[in-house]
Amino acid sequence: MSKTNLSQSKPNLPKPKINWSKIEEAEKFAETVKLYRQGKINHDDFRRFRLQHGAYGSRMTDNYSMVRIKIPAGEIYPEQLDKIAQLSEAYSIGSAHVSTRQNIQLHWVILEDVSEIIRGLSDVGLTSRESCGNTVRNVMCSPLAGVCPNEIFDPTLFALAVAKFLLRNPLNQALPRKFKINFTCCENHGMARIADIGLIPQKIEKDGKIQQGFKIFLGGGLGAQSFVAHQLEEFTPEEDLVYTTIAVLRIFDRMGNRENMARNRMRYLVNEMGWGKFQTLVLKERAIVRATQSVIVKLEIDKAPEALNKITISSETPSLPPGFARWAKSNTVKQKQNGYSTVFLTLESGDVTANQLRAIAQIAREFSAEGRVRNGFTQDIVFRWVRDDNLPGLYSKLLEVGLANPGALTMASVVGCSGTTSCNLAITNSHRLAKEIQRKFLELKLDMDEDLRDSSIKISGCPNSCGQHEIATIGFYGGGGRMGKNMYPLYLMSLGGRADEQAMLGLMCMKIPAKRVIPVILKVIEIFKSEKKAGETLNSWVHRVISGYGGPNIKSIKDIKQILQPTVVAPAIEVDKDFYIDYGSDGGFHAKTGKGECAA
Amino acid sequence: MCCLSTEKTMRITIDADSLRTQIRDKSVRVLDIRKEEDYKQNHIPEAANLPLASLLADDSPQKVLQLTQSFGIDDETPVVVYDDTFGALASRVAWTLQYIGHDDVSLLDMTYGTWKKMGLETSTDQVSYNKKTHSLKLKPEILATADYLESAKEKKDTILIDNRERLNYLDNHIPGAINIPYRMLASQDSILRPKEDLKKLIQNRNIPPNGEIITYCGSVGTLSGLGYYALKTIGMKNVKLYVRSFKEWKSLEKPMESQRDAHYWDLSAE
Numbered sequence: 080m081s082k083t084n085l086s087q088s089k090p091n092l093p094k095p096k097i098n099w100s101k102i103e104e105a106e107k108f109a110e111t112v113k114l115y116r117q118g119k120i121n122h123d124d125f126r127r128f129r130l131q132h133g134a135y136g137s138r139m140t141d142n143y144s145m146v147r148i149k150i151p152a153g154e155i156y157p158e159q160l161d162k163i164a165q166l167s168e169a170y171s172i173g174s175a176h177v178s179t180r181q182n183i184q185l186h187w188v189i190l191e192d193v194s195e196i197i198r199g200l201s202d203v204g205l206t207s208r209e210s211c212g213n214t215v216r217n218v219m220c221s222p223l224a225g226v227c228p229n230e231i232f233d234p235t236l237f238a239l240a241v242a243k244f245l246l247r248n249p250l251n252q253a254l255p256r257k258f259k260i261n262f263t264c265c266e267n268h269g270m271a272r273i274a275d276i277g278l279i280p281q282k283i284e285k286d287g288k289i290q291q292g293f294k295i296f297l298g299g300g301l302g303a304q305s306f307v308a309h310q311l312e313e314f315t316p317e318e319d320l321v322y323t324t325i326a327v328l329r330i331f332d333r334m335g336n337r338e339n340m341a342r343n344r345m346r347y348l349v350n351e352m353g354w355g356k357f358q359t360l361v362l363k364e365r366a367i368v369r370a371t372q373s374v375i376v377k378l379e380i381d382k383a384p385e386a387l388n389k390i391t392i393s394s395e396t397p398s399l400p401p402g403f404a405r406w407a408k409s410n411t412v413k414q415k416q417n418g419y420s421t422v423f424l425t426l427e428s429g430d431v432t433a434n435q436l437r438a439i440a441q442i443a444r445e446f447s448a449e450g451r452v453r454n455g456f457t458q459d460i461v462f463r464w465v466r467d468d469n470l471p472g473l474y475s476k477l478l479e480v481g482l483a484n485p486g487a488l489t490m491a492s493v494v495g496c497s498g499t500t501s502c503n504l505a506i507t508n509s510h511r512l513a514k515e516i517q518r519k520f521l522e523l524k525l526d527m528d529e530d531l532r533d534s535s536i537k538i539s540g541c542p543n544s545c546g547q548h549e550i551a552t553i554g555f556y557g558g559g560g561r562m563g564k565n566m567y568p569l570y571l572m573s574l575g576g577r578a579d580e581q582a583m584l585g586l587m588c589m590k591i592p593a594k595r596v597i598p599v600i601l602k603v604i605e606i607f608k609s610e611k612k613a614g615e616t617l618n619s620w621v622h623r624v625i626s627g628y629g630g631p632n633i634k635s636i637k638d639i640k641q642i643l644q645p646t647v648v649a650p651a652i653e654v655d656k657d658f659y660i661d662y663g664s665d666g667g668f669h670a671k672t673g674k675g676e677c678a679a
Numbered sequence: 680m681c682c683l684s685t686e687k688t689m690r691i692t693i694d695a696d697s698l699r700t701q702i703r704d705k706s707v708r709v710l711d712i713r714k715e716e717d718y719k720q721n722h723i724p725e726a727a728n729l730p731l732a733s734l735l736a737d738d739s740p741q742k743v744l745q746l747t748q749s750f751g752i753d754d755e756t757p758v759v760v761y762d763d764t765f766g767a768l769a770s771r772v773a774w775t776l777q778y779i780g781h782d783d784v785s786l787l788d789m790t791y792g793t794w795k796k797m798g799l800e801t802s803t804d805q806v807s808y809n810k811k812t813h814s815l816k817l818k819p820e821i822l823a824t825a826d827y828l829e830s831a832k833e834k835k836d837t838i839l840i841d842n843r844e845r846l847n848y849l850d851n852h853i854p855g856a857i858n859i860p861y862r863m864l865a866s867q868d869s870i871l872r873p874k875e876d877l878k879k880l881i882q883n884r885n886i887p888p889n890g891e892i893i894t895y896c897g898s899v900g901t902l903s904g905l906g907y908y909a910l911k912t913i914g915m916k917n918v919k920l921y922v923r924s925f926k927e928w929k930s931l932e933k934p935m936e937s938q939r940d941a942h943y944w945d946l947s948a949e
Contacts, residue, residue, distance in 0.1 A: 138941040172947055173845075186946050189884075500944075500946045501943060501946060508942045661942075
């Protein structure tokens with residue numbers, strides 16, 4: 080009798096081009112956990128090892144890990160999404176979490192199972208190696224790279240080449256602290272100025288020849304103290320990309336602060352040394368690197384052109400599905416390639432179920448001419464190379480699996496870090512608050528409000544900036560307040576942050592109790608509506624006000640504070656018990672935190 | 680993939696091709712554990728319908744014996760069970776048959792959904808069997824009760840396994856239990872992963888091969904029934920099923936343990 084075979088061949092679908100994994104690391108991890116449990120490896124050494132392999136401790140316990148899967152340049156293939164879906168069901172909570180740095184995280188994994196996740200990831204060429212710890216973290220690239228109408232050239236291949244060059248490179252195994260590299264497509268889409276190294280493609284004409292290269296920004300970053308980066312030089316030719324990267328890493332490795340955990344990111348080194356001195360040092364170091372590196376030290380940039388898939392699905396839809404116009408307006412952008420669109424998929428705080436991941440994989444196979452997806456900077460998923468006439472069909476598929484929320488590219492798409500759902504450092508449940516705000520915005524159809532479209536809300540559960548609150552139009556970070564002997568969760572609100580060409584960090588405004596955040600946001604919008612000049616958006620109005628050019632009623636941030644004051648007063652606990660309870664809790668609030676592991 | 684247990688030459692799982700041969704030879708009794716309406720639509724040829732709810736309505740040994748006999752099963756009849764729920768419902772029935780002393784029972788190694796996906800033959804014929812006589816030889820060594828669990832707490836080499844999903848386990852569980860969610864046990868097309876994989880998971884957790892293991896789940900011992908058979912396939916000898924599971928434990932107001940100070944439910948996109 081013939082054996083029946085289940086595996087179906089899927090012809091002509093692109094396969095991952097780079098294998099980031101190393102299967103031996105799974106076995107090594109399993110062995111090391113056993114030795115640790117037997118007391119043969121001390122806690123600190125084990126923690127360093129664990130972080131190097133991408134496993135964080137979880138809130139209040141070391142027995143569970145958060146496994147952070149790197150998605151270099153944000154490019155992920157359908158078979159990889161299917162695998163992550165399977166791993167999340169087997170070893171995690173049946174949902175995965177898309178981060179703001181193009182990682183996909185699996186939470187509440189039993190330490191003893193981490194090795195099996197590493198093993199599973201290696202089936203599809205993915206790794207969690209160096210996604211935590213004092214290493215170069217995931218190398219990011221704008222999800223619009225390659226399709227952005229403003230870009231000078233597509234930096235994706237360079238991002239992938241840098242990621243490949245650095246992964247497991249001895250240069251990068253024990254830095255003073257974590258190190259972040261971001262590539263963007265253009266000035267507007269990306270985070271070049273808030274990374275350790277940020278890069279924007281650029282071309283110049285020199286001696287009658289067009290030369291390709293980058294604007295390189297150094298020493299930016301968000302955190303308890305945040306800094307906007309400095310541009311290294313007018314133009315860095317692409318040949319110098321690898322030398323500049325090595326030079327900067329070497330200086331940081333040599334001179335970064337290894338004593339004070341709170342000040343050991345490179346931005347502090349730049350700040351303490353002064354930009355001029357740091358800049359000179361980098362240029363000198365680069366000259367040395369260039370002169371002394373072996374010829375084999377170079378980036379492998381795979382410039383082979385890629386063919387697009389033929390999309391065979393029918394573009395005929397009998398009628399436009401309900402909600403399509405609203406969704407298309409706020410979730411899609413036209414590509415520079417005529418006839419194609421890029422589709423943004425908003426996830427509540429980046430959470431996605433295993434079944435939804437499988438649906439995303441299937442939609443990518445059917446609808447994307449590049450046969451894969453990217454994850455973006457706002458805990459989202461991005462389908463590119465979708466034919467314009469296929470958008471209604473794609474939307475219908477998203478509706479079926481509950482992924483068709485509108486507002487992806489508007490203020491309604493709120494970023495929230497993991498907060499007290501899993502993080503040791505968190506004080507508040509920022510994760511849930513972000514979901515609540517998004518639901519309220521969609522309920523009030525604020526995603527359709529043109530005035531709010533270029534604004535953003537981002538929330539962190541503590542002063543560290545995983546939720547990137549400092550670059551939000553309205554940003555929040557978690558803390559605790561006290562009324563008599565009772566504590567309540569609250570957020571520090573900042574206004575006017577942005578990460579574009581005029582990058583600046585939000586200005587601290589005031590404390591807002593957690594249960595008053597939504598009314599306060601709505602109040603700010605109301606004030607703006609009554610104050611705005613013709614054509615002004617919330618974002619531009621906020622900038623006018625914080626720059627001191629407000630109108631007669633609202634001159635400065637002080638006036639906003641005054642209007643909000645009555646909303647933020649703490650009621651007596653007898654009057655409003657709910658005020659003292661954080662989202663997702665049924666009991667009283669305690670500002671309970673554990674030890675952070677970023678710097679281990 | 681058939682797995683030979685070390686105790687007897689009983690197969691814990693049986694693959695589709697072996698089952699098809701046995702059906703053709705009329706040397707097997709096949710039980711479909713799905714709901715009656717699903718069974719009526721179509722089922723594996725020659726399979727009789729035993730919805731799990733019918734068994735659970737009264738799973739006292741006497742009643743189970745009657746049921747068994749009514750399906751024409753005597754002490755020597757090989758039985759194969761299947762469902763469309765990860766193999767968990769089938770496991771619960773298989774375990775119950777073993778508990779009353781019927782040893783020759785195997786799980787089809789795939790769900791009915793997979794069977795159909797593979798394009799294997801189905802039938803809509805209702806099947807009935809002549810009643811047979813079966814003896815009753817209870818096997819208390821595969822059953823755990825709440826009282827037994829309490830007394831086993833004192834024993835060092837007894838390990839309690841919770842087969843529910845991670846979030847339920849974090850929320851609350853029997854003190855000392857370790858969590859192996861049922862989703863960990865299956866592979867894409869098979870209700871149980873290959874033995875080597877299962878062994879690795881157990882070894883990673885440092886579970887001694889000779890210890891006593893008790894599995895439980897949320898309410899009626901289905902997911903933990905699958906957990907029970909996963910452990911049996913890798914040759915674990917002393918495995919018990921706490922068949923009344925966490926539902927009973929909670930209702931008896933026995934002690935529970937939970938992961939505190941974290942809002943993990945809010946990470947779920949469900």
